[in-house]
Structure formats: C-alpha cells, structure tokens
Amino acid sequence: MTDALRLGVAGLGTVGCALIQLLARQNTLLEGRCGRPLSVTAVSARTRGRDRGISVDHLDWHDDPVALASADNIDVFVELIGGDSGPADLAVRAALKSGKHVVTANKALLAKHGGALARLAEENSVSLNFEAAVAGGIPIIKAMRESLAGNQVQRISGILNGTCNYILTRMEDDNLSFAECLDQAQQLGYAEADPTFDVEGFDTAHKLALLTSLAFGTQINSAQIYVEGISSITPQDIQAASELGYRIKLLGVAQKLATGIEQRVHPTMVPLEGHLAQISDVTNAVSIDADAVGNVTMSGPGAGGDATASAVLGDIVDIARGIMLPPLGISVADQTPYVKARMRAHEGGYYIRLTVSDRLGAFASIAGRMAEAGISLASIVQKNREGQPEVSNGPETKTVLLITHQTSESAIREALVHIRADGHIVGDPQLIRLEKA
Amino acid sequence: MTDALRLGVAGLGTVGCALIQLLARQNTLLEGRCGRPLSVTAVSARTRGRDRGISVDHLDWHDDPVALASADNIDVFVELIGGDSGPADLAVRAALKSGKHVVTANKALLAKHGGALARLAEENSVSLNFEAAVAGGIPIIKAMRESLAGNQVQRISGILNGTCNYILTRMEDDNLSFAECLDQAQQLGYAEADPTFDVEGFDTAHKLALLTSLAFGTQINSAQIYVEGISSITPQDIQAASELGYRIKLLGVAQKLATGIEQRVHPTMVPLEGHLAQISDVTNAVSIDADAVGNVTMSGPGAGGDATASAVLGDIVDIARGIMLPPLGISVADQTPYVKARMRAHEGGYYIRLTVSDRLGAFASIAGRMAEAGISLASIVQKNREGQPEVSNGPETKTVLLITHQTSESAIREALVHIRADGHIVGDPQLIRLEKA
Numbered sequence: 001m002t003d004a005l006r007l008g009v010a011g012l013g014t015v016g017c018a019l020i021q022l023l024a025r026q027n028t029l030l031e032g033r034c035g036r037p038l039s040v041t042a043v044s045a046r047t048r049g050r051d052r053g054i055s056v057d058h059l060d061w062h063d064d065p066v067a068l069a070s071a072d073n074i075d076v077f078v079e080l081i082g083g084d085s086g087p088a089d090l091a092v093r094a095a096l097k098s099g100k101h102v103v104t105a106n107k108a109l110l111a112k113h114g115g116a117l118a119r120l121a122e123e124n125s126v127s128l129n130f131e132a133a134v135a136g137g138i139p140i141i142k143a144m145r146e147s148l149a150g151n152q153v154q155r156i157s158g159i160l161n162g163t164c165n166y167i168l169t170r171m172e173d174d175n176l177s178f179a180e181c182l183d184q185a186q187q188l189g190y191a192e193a194d195p196t197f198d199v200e201g202f203d204t205a206h207k208l209a210l211l212t213s214l215a216f217g218t219q220i221n222s223a224q225i226y227v228e229g230i231s232s233i234t235p236q237d238i239q240a241a242s243e244l245g246y247r248i249k250l251l252g253v254a255q256k257l258a259t260g261i262e263q264r265v266h267p268t269m270v271p272l273e274g275h276l277a278q279i280s281d282v283t284n285a286v287s288i289d290a291d292a293v294g295n296v297t298m299s300g301p302g303a304g305g306d307a308t309a310s311a312v313l314g315d316i317v318d319i320a321r322g323i324m325l326p327p328l329g330i331s332v333a334d335q336t337p338y339v340k341a342r343m344r345a346h347e348g349g350y351y352i353r354l355t356v357s358d359r360l361g362a363f364a365s366i367a368g369r370m371a372e373a374g375i376s377l378a379s380i381v382q383k384n385r386e387g388q389p390e391v392s393n394g395p396e397t398k399t400v401l402l403i404t405h406q407t408s409e410s411a412i413r414e415a416l417v418h419i420r421a422d423g424h425i426v427g428d429p430q431l432i433r434l435e436k437a
Numbered sequence: 438m439t440d441a442l443r444l445g446v447a448g449l450g451t452v453g454c455a456l457i458q459l460l461a462r463q464n465t466l467l468e469g470r471c472g473r474p475l476s477v478t479a480v481s482a483r484t485r486g487r488d489r490g491i492s493v494d495h496l497d498w499h500d501d502p503v504a505l506a507s508a509d510n511i512d513v514f515v516e517l518i519g520g521d522s523g524p525a526d527l528a529v530r531a532a533l534k535s536g537k538h539v540v541t542a543n544k545a546l547l548a549k550h551g552g553a554l555a556r557l558a559e560e561n562s563v564s565l566n567f568e569a570a571v572a573g574g575i576p577i578i579k580a581m582r583e584s585l586a587g588n589q590v591q592r593i594s595g596i597l598n599g600t601c602n603y604i605l606t607r608m609e610d611d612n613l614s615f616a617e618c619l620d621q622a623q624q625l626g627y628a629e630a631d632p633t634f635d636v637e638g639f640d641t642a643h644k645l646a647l648l649t650s651l652a653f654g655t656q657i658n659s660a661q662i663y664v665e666g667i668s669s670i671t672p673q674d675i676q677a678a679s680e681l682g683y684r685i686k687l688l689g690v691a692q693k694l695a696t697g698i699e700q701r702v703h704p705t706m707v708p709l710e711g712h713l714a715q716i717s718d719v720t721n722a723v724s725i726d727a728d729a730v731g732n733v734t735m736s737g738p739g740a741g742g743d744a745t746a747s748a749v750l751g752d753i754v755d756i757a758r759g760i761m762l763p764p765l766g767i768s769v770a771d772q773t774p775y776v777k778a779r780m781r782a783h784e785g786g787y788y789i790r791l792t793v794s795d796r797l798g799a800f801a802s803i804a805g806r807m808a809e810a811g812i813s814l815a816s817i818v819q820k821n822r823e824g825q826p827e828v829s830n831g832p833e834t835k836t837v838l839l840i841t842h843q844t845s846e847s848a849i850r851e852a853l854v855h856i857r858a859d860g861h862i863v864g865d866p867q868l869i870r871l872e873k874a
Contacts, residue, residue: 022729026587032654032767033586131584137730139584146760147568147576149470150463150750217469275736278715292459292747293574296737299712300730310729313587323583323760330469 002036005320006073008100010065010091011080012045015105015132017052018305019078019312026313034320044068044091069095076101076319078312084108096120096128103315105132105308111206111222114213115335118327128327129315134207135160135284137307138300139314144214144288145329151290153215157253157437160207162282162302163191163198164230164250168267169280172238172247178231190282200229201250201265208252211286212263212338214329216256221263221338228266237353237430240401241269244351244379247277251435260339262346268435269351275299276437287437295437346409349378349434352402354419355426362424363400369422370402373415379403397426403434439473442757443510445537447502447528448517449482452542452569454489455742456515456749463750471757481505481528506532513538513756515749521545533557533565540752542569542745548643548659551650552772555764565764566752571644572597572721574744575737576751581651581725582766588727590652594690594874597644599719599739600628600635601667601687605704606717609675609684615668627719637666638687638702645689648723649700649775651766653693658700658775665703674790674867677838678706681788681816684714688872697776699783705872706788712736713874724874732874783846786815786871789839791856792863799861800837806859807839810852816840834863840871 007023009016020040023030031037042060044067062068069077069091077095079102081088088109095102097120104110110117110130121128131141135158144153159165163185170181182199185191197203209222230250241248246269255262270276275297279285284302289295301307328335356362363382370377381401404412416429444460446453457477460467468474479497481504499505506514506528514532516539518525525546532539534557541547547554547570558565568578572595581590596602600622607618619636622628634640646659667687678685683706692699707713712734716722721739726732738744765772793799800819807814818838841849853866 018729022587025728026589029589029654030587032771035768138733139580142579142584143576146755147579147751148747149754150459150467150747152463152466217466273715275715278710278712290747291462292455292743292750294738294741294744296575296735298733298735300733304731306729307731310585310587310727313729314584317586318583321762323762325758325760331472334469 004037004039005034005316006039006041006075007078007316008042008044008068008071008074008076009040009078009080010044010068011082012043012052012056013080014305015308015312016045016080017054018309020054022306022309022313030317034317036320038316038320041073042068042071065091066094069100070098074100076103076316078316079104079106082106082108084112089113092117093120096124096126099124099126101127101319103129103312103319105130105312107133107203107206107210111209111220114210114220114328115332119332121327122331127319127324129318130210130327131315132308132311134210135286136300136302136304137310138284138286138298139311140211140286140298141214142314143296143298144211145325148288148290148293148296149329151292153288153290155253155255155289156211156215156286157251157276157435158211158286159249159276159279159284160204160252160302161198161250162284163195164204165279165284166190166282167199168230168233168248168250171233171235172242175235177235178233199231201227204250204252204265208254208263208265212254212261213335215254216261217330217335218261218338219335224263224338224340226264226266226343230267232430233267234430236399237432240351240353240381244403245272246270246434247272248432249276249279251276253435257341259345260341262341262343264343264346267432269432270435270437274437344410344413347406349406350404350412351432351434352404353430354400355397356400357424357426358396358398359424365422365424366400366419369415369418372418373411375407375411375415376405377402378405441474441476442471442753443476443478443512444515444753445479445481445505445508445511445513446477446515446517447481447505448519449480449489449493450517451742452745452749453482453517454491455746457491457493459743459746459750467754471754473757475753475757478510479505479508502528503531506537507535511537513540513753515753516541516543519543519545521549526550529554530557533561533563536561536563538564538756540566540749540756542567542749544570544640544643544647548646548657551647551657551765552769556769558764559768564756564761566755567647567764568752569745569748571647572723573737573739573741574747575721575723575735576748577648577723577735578651579751580733580735581648582762585725585727585730586766588729590693590725590727592690592692592726593648593652593723594688594713594872595648595723596686596713596716596721597641597689597739598635598687599721600632601641602716602721603627603719604636605667605670605685605687608670608672609679612672614672615670636668638664641687641689641702645691645700645702649691649698650772652691653698654767654772655698655775656772661700661775661777663701663703663780667704669867670704671867673836674869677788677790677818681840682709683707683871684709685869686713686716688713690872694778696782697778699778699780701780701783704869706869707872707874711874781847781850784843786843787841787849788869788871789841790867791837792834793837794861794863795833795835796861802859802861803837803856806852806855810848812844812848812852813842814839815842
C-alpha cells in the first residue's frame with residue numbers, strides 16, 4: 001500500500017466540518033479509488049474550543065494557518081478560511097512555497113491573486129486546485145481545464161450565485177419584492193447580514209473571472225468586469241419578463257469578440273424554454289459554447305457544506321492519484337493579457353421599462369428617439385400605473401415596456417440620454433439585457 | 438519541448454475525420470494545454486481511396502487496424518471502428534498488450550468486454566479512456582471517475598440515445614406516429630437503416646452498463662439490464678403524458694437498492710418541470726444523485742462528429758498530460774460482482790393505458806383488481822375511442838388511463854394478469870413507468 005496522503009485543513013466552518021465528516025464516511029471507498037488512504041492530520045481555526053459536532057481532538061492543532069501550511073506532517077493544505085487577503089493569502093503562499101499541494105474554495109482570493117498563486121504552484125511543482133471556488137458541487141473547473149481541452153470556447157454563461165437565484169425565484173413564485181425576498185434569504189441563511197457582495201454581483205464576478213481565464217487562456221482580470229446586481233429588479237420586471245416569454249436571472253457571461261473578451265454580470269432575461277430559465281432556488285448552472293462540442297450545460301448545488309466538500313474532495317482525490325496540471329489550464333507564462341471588449345460595444349436585445357408622463361406626444365417622442373438611434377422595437381407594452389394593461393383613461397403616468405431587437409449598448413444609452421432630456425419620463429429607466437441562452 | 442504524442446487513428450468515418458480536422462485546427466492551443474504537440478502519425482480504415490474531405494496521404498496507412506495498434510510509431514491507439522467484436526476488439530487488445538494507450542468511443546465493445554480490457558490496460562500500465570462512449574460530448578465519464586470520486590452515488594439516470602429522443606420530441610411537437618418520426622430520423626441520418634439497436638433500447642443499455650460500473654464499483658453487466666424500447670409508444674401516450682404533467686423520455690436508470698442494483702432502460706414519464714423533460718431532439722443528459730453533492734445534471738450533444746471528437750480529444754489530452762487512472766475508476770481486481778435488484782421488486786408510479794369494452798361493470802372490475810393488488814390510483818381518465826374525453830354514449834370500447842401512486846412492479850403485473858383474464862380489455866395494456874427526475 002502506498003503511504004497515506006496527509007491533509008491539513010484550515011478553516012472549520014460548515015465546509016471544513018463537512019469535509020472531515022465526508023472523509024471519515026468514505027474512508028474505504030476513497031482508498032479504493034485513490035490507491036492510498038486519505039487522512040486529516042492537522043487542522044487550524046480561530047477558536048479551538050467551539051462545538052462543531054465533530055471531534056478534532058486527535059488532530060494536530062494550529063492556531064495559525066500559516067504554521068499549518070508549512071507543517072511537516074501534511075502533504076496537502078486545504079484552505080477553507082475565505083477572504084481575498086490576510087490569513088488565507090498568507091497561508092496559501094506559505095503552503096505552495098514549502099512544496100505542499102493546495103486545495104481551496106476561495107474565489108475571492110483567486111480572483112485577486114490567482115495568477116501569482118498559480119505561478120507559485122508551477123514553480124514549486126505542486127497542485128493548486130479550486131473546483132469548489134466556482135459553482136459549488138458542479139465539476140465545471142475540471143470540465144473546462146480537462147474535458148473540453150480540445151475546444152476553443154466561444155462563450156460561457158452561468159448562474160453562479162445561489163443567493164441571487166433564490167431571491168429571483170422567490171420574487172417570481174411568491175410575487176414579493178426584492179427586499180422581502182432578501183429578508184427571507186437572510187432568515188434561511190442563504191444571504192449574509194451584509195448581502196452586498198452577493199446581491200450586487202461581485203461574487204458572481206469573481207467566479208466569472210476564473211472561468212474566463214480557463215476558457216480563453218487569458219490572465220485573470222476581475223477588475224474589468226461590467227457588474228450590475230439584482231437590487232433594482234422589481235416585481236413589475238419579473239412579471240413583465242414572464243408575460244414576454246422570459247425569466248430574469250443574474251448571469252455572469254464571458255464571450256470572445258473580435259475586439260477582445262466581454263466579461264459582464266447583470267440581471268438578464270433568458271428565454272423561458274431555455275436551460276438556464278429552469279434553474280431555480282439556490283441551484284447554479286453553467287453553459288459553455290465551444291467550437292467542437294457545441295453546447296454543454298451543467299447544473300447542481302452552488303453552495304452548502306456537503307456539496308462544496310464534494311468538490312474539495314474531488315480535488316484532493318486528483319492529488320492522491322498523482323494528477324497535476326497547471327492550475328489555470330496552461331502555464332501562467334503562456335497566458336495572454338486580458339483584453340477587454342468595451343461594454344458600450346455589447347450587442348444584444350434589451351428590455352426597457354419607462355414611467356412615462358401621460359402627455360400627448362410623449363410616447364411618439366420616445367419612439368422617435370429610439371428610431372433616431374437606429375433601434376428597432378420587437379415589442380411595446382403600455383400599462384397604467386397599477387401595472388395592469390390600460391383599459392380606460394389612466395392616471396398621470398403610464399408604464400411603457402419596450403423590447404428591442406438586436407442593437408448596441410451605445411445606441412441604447414444614447415437613446416436613453418435623449419429620452420431623459422426630453423422630460424417625458426419620471427424617475428430612472430430600468431434596463432435589462434436579453435440573452436439567447 | 439517534450440516529444441510529440443503520436444496518435445494512430447483506426448476508423449475514418451465521421452468521428453475519425455472530425456478528430457483529424459480538430460487536431461489540425463487546435464494545433465497550437467493543444468500544444469499549450471498539453472505542454473507537448475499532438476500528432477497523428479498513422480491511420481487505418483477499410484477503403485484507402487475514398488474521398489473523406491481530408492487528406493491522409495502524408496500518414497502511414499494500415500489496412501489492418503491490428504497492425505496499426507502495435508505499430509512502433511504510435512503512442513496512442515484511437516479506436517473509432519465500432520462493433521463489439523472482430524477488428525475493434527482485436528485491435529484494442531493488441532494495442533494494450535503492446536503498451537499503447539487506447540482511446541475509444543465504442544460502448545458496445547466496452548459493455549461486452551470492458552472488464553477484460555480494463556484489466557489489460559492496468560496490467561500494461563496504459564490508459565483506456567472512453568469519454569466518447571457515453572453521452573457524446575458530455576464529460577460524464579470524467580465527472581463520475583474523478584470529480585465525484587468523493588461521493589457514494591445513489592442513482593444515475595440519463596437520456597443516452599439521441600435517436601430515441603429525437604423521435605419522441607418529433608412525436609410530441611408534430612403530433613406524428615412513431616413510424617413517421619423514425620422515417621424522418623432516418624432521412625436526417627439520425628437513425629440507421631436497421632434502427633433496432635437504438636429504438637429498442639440496446640444502445641442506451643450499453644451506455645448505462647458503463648455508468649453503473651463507474652458509479653457503484655461493480656463489474657460491468659449489460660446482460661442483466663431490463664430493457665424496453667420506444668416502438669410501442671403511441672401519440673395517445675404522448676398526449677396523455679402532456680395532459681398529466683409529464684413528458685415521455687427513454688431513460689437509462691441505475692439505482693442502488695437494499696437488494697442490489699437496479700439497471701433499467703424504458704420509456705419513462707418524467708415531470709414536465711424537471712431537468713430531463715427539457716432535453717429535446719438529439720441532445721443527451723445525465724443526472725446523478727450522490728450523497729455529498731446532491732444532484733448534478735449535465736446536458737449536451739449525444740452524437741455528431743465534432744462533439745464526439747471533442748470527447749475523444751479530451752481523453753487524448755489527458756494522456757498527453759500524463760494523467761492515468763484505472764479505466765473503471767478502481768482497479769478491476771477491486772470491483773465487486775454486479776448483484777441485480779429484481780425488476781419485479783421495482784417501486785414507482787405507473788401509467789397504464791387500457792382499451793376497455795364498453796360493458797356495464799367493466800371499469801368497476803378493473804378498479805377492483807387494482808385495489809386487490811394493493812395499488813392506489815392517483816388519477817383516472819376515461820376517453821372514447823377517438824381519444825377525446827367522453828361526452829355522450831360512446832362506441833364499443835373506451836380508453837382508460839390510470840396513474841398509480843407508488844407501488845411495486847410485481848403488484849402491477851399481478852393486477853394486469855387478472856385484468857386480462859377478466860376479458861374486459863381489448864389488446865395489450867400499455868404500461869409506462871413514472872420517474873421523479
């Protein structure tokens with residue numbers, strides 16, 4: 001029998017504890033699959049005494065994850081601390097430098113320092129695996145890095161944040177406001193006390209940055225992603241989407257264009273009959289378009305202790321089996337710089353919701369501005385203030401919903417500047433992009 | 438630079454030619470991803486002179502794939518010949534014995550000889566990769582063998598045959614008979630001249646047998662699969678399914694039960710709102726339920742030259758990168774024998790369509806027989822002979838559609854034996870199983 005692979009686990013929250021329990025439960029199975037035992041030898045967390053429902057008394061304890069990272073009795077450092085700097089960053093660097101393989105679920109860390117960490121891993125001939133960092137239990141990193149290695153990816157899009165998808169699902173199913181659903185999500189533990197990071201799209205952006213790098217061989221760049229969250233979505237938008245044959249999802253999309261790579265995160269109207277529209281609650285999904293395979297879509301749990309531990313354990317099994325690849329699919333030295341395709345050059349269909357003064361000629365003026373910008377309209381719906389189709393002389397404002405044919409972001413913005421200036425609309429226009437997948 | 442990985446490709450049909458073209462197109466990309474070039478050095482096919490749209494003049498030619506398999510100038514033998522015996526089998530064995538890695542898309546061969554071939558690969562310390570053998574471009578083999586290695590799989594179900602899914606989609610969308618849709622599929626090249634293998638479920642069974650072995654660590658057993666095809670499905674069944682909130686799909690299902698493992702292939706009514714119901718035309722999908730990850734579902738093209746070549750190339754890239762695993766996830770020596778769970782013990786819901794004589798007491802007699810067998814009914818629909826809900830005194834027979842609650846296969850069969858014997862029904866009952874996914 002080959003020697004056991006010795007694991008040091010830093011961070012004993014939900015995922016860390018689920019991982020330790022899973023390793024114990026699948027002990028025999030894993031030994032068969034890896035050809036060697038896997039054993040946790042040391043752990044690190046902030047508070048030693050806390051009741052976690054599992055015993056770690058028989059394991060080496062380190063108060064400092066950096067000390068664990070370079071401990072002599074571990075082969076793999078499993079980073080489940082979180083955060084894009086501080087202890088997680090220091091410990092991962094220490095582990096790589098001391099020749100330990102690293103498995104991490106930390107998308108924030110990788111979105112910020114992934115290139116440097118991957119380079120460190122390559123220099124020290126160790127693995128840096130991060131399946132759990134993107135889309136929880138869905139094996140998307142391995143699919144991109146290995147299974148689809150014979151493909152040129154054209155586009156990748158995904159529902160990558162369970163909190164947002166839960167809120168959008170509840171808004172539609174229960175006809176509630178964003179604030180009410182956020183409150184529900186917080187009570188269920190699906191959203192943090194400060195939900196900004198999730199609901200404003202930043203978490204999705206971090207995950208997208210990693211997928212983009214794997215898909216296109218470019219340096220990770222999470223700073224140049226166009227990001228909009230879901231907090232401005234209203235029940236009226238949700239209902240309008242449904243009536244028009246769409247459903248609103250927060251998507252991360254990376255797409256190769258002639259001028260560069262478009263990376264964007266925003267609420268998106270996806271066709272009701274497509275794959276992504278069917279993904280409800282906290283489930284995640286990723287859809288890949290590539291030249292050889294066509295489209296492959298994968299869905300599964302985006303978070304949760306066991307599902308995340310499943311991904312972490314898959315990475316550990318790879319190491320136990322001697323599988324070692326450049327963390328980002330190709331050597332960091334071979335990556336090309338990320339060239340951003342400008343968001344103003346984005347092309348697609350748009351949903352626009354306007355609150356229009358009920359004045360003679362207001363609608364004609366708006367339609368005129370769209371025509372001037374070269375935007376052709378696929379659908380126009382006019383509603384009275386209560387959001388119902390107009391049946392009689394309405395109140396002082398009306399809601400107008402426009403769906404455009406394919407057009408450019410700059411045309412839309414130009415038209416909206418004029419429409420605002422003309423003074424026929426009240427408040428801000430709502431703009432939601434349409435996507436074919 | 439490391440030496441090129443030299444490929445010998447046997448079989449220059451759609452997939453073989455697509456693979457050679459793909460290798461040429463992604464040349465630079467692949468070298469970056471593998472850290473070494475991939476190059477086709479030799480090929481084999483039945484007819485040398487045939488116009489294939491690609492030139493193979495610069496490659497070594499072998500009339501005999503067995504000669505290619507052991508040629509000195511190849512490192513990997515790519516078997517795209519097909520068939521569960523004869524040249525494919527001989528050539529794969531020759532390749533493994535002479536220390537060549539093997540990549541194959543041949544499910545029939547593996548379903549029959551997979552255990553022996555995997556053992557040969559292990560003995561000779563070479564890879565035997567077969568991503569393309571199951572579900573075309575969907576990376577399900579790697580997901581099962583690697584990504585989900587930390588899980589105990591409970592159930593795997595899939596739409597694994599594009600021909601059948603195309604026919605069922607057309608039957609529903611165009612309201613046509615099985616025969617008409619089969620004819621269409623043949624004209625489009627989606628079905629063979631002799632379609633038995635696909636439409637009677639045998640192809641699905643072969644793929645299922647491989648998934649079962651990977652999922653449960655058992656010896657491949659394709660002989661003990663319960664198999665029913667789709668040729669008995671009528672437009673009436675398709676319509677009834679839709680009215681009852683279901684859609685009919687040919688599924689392969691493997692499920693771990695207390696008494697053994699159930700392997701079954703049959704038309705199945707799946708809930709309209711579930712993942713699998715959304716999979717249309719020639720697309721395939723696989724859904725895995727496992728203890729840690731929960732449910733993961735993957736969909737993509739089940740066939741086609743480029744999509745299959747994508748999977749073959751993924752396997753080749755693994756070899757180029759030095760990834761080598763036991764072909765069936767664990768060593769063949771560690772596999773457990775396949776223990777079949779008896780189909781009569783299967784539990785689930787059932788749809789039953791009966792043509793009932795329009796006699797007083799006929800329906801009461803049928804309902805009584807169901808009750809005697811302990812079967813409780815979730816839904817009963819009675820229609821006149823034209824398939825429309827009854828509105829007046831009908832003709833001499835009526836169609837009765839029953840949906841049962843959870844019950845056992847043996848109870849259903851017992852009830853049907855009595856119902857036939859009672860003489861109230863005309864012709865054979867139609868029986869379609871329900872599945873929750």
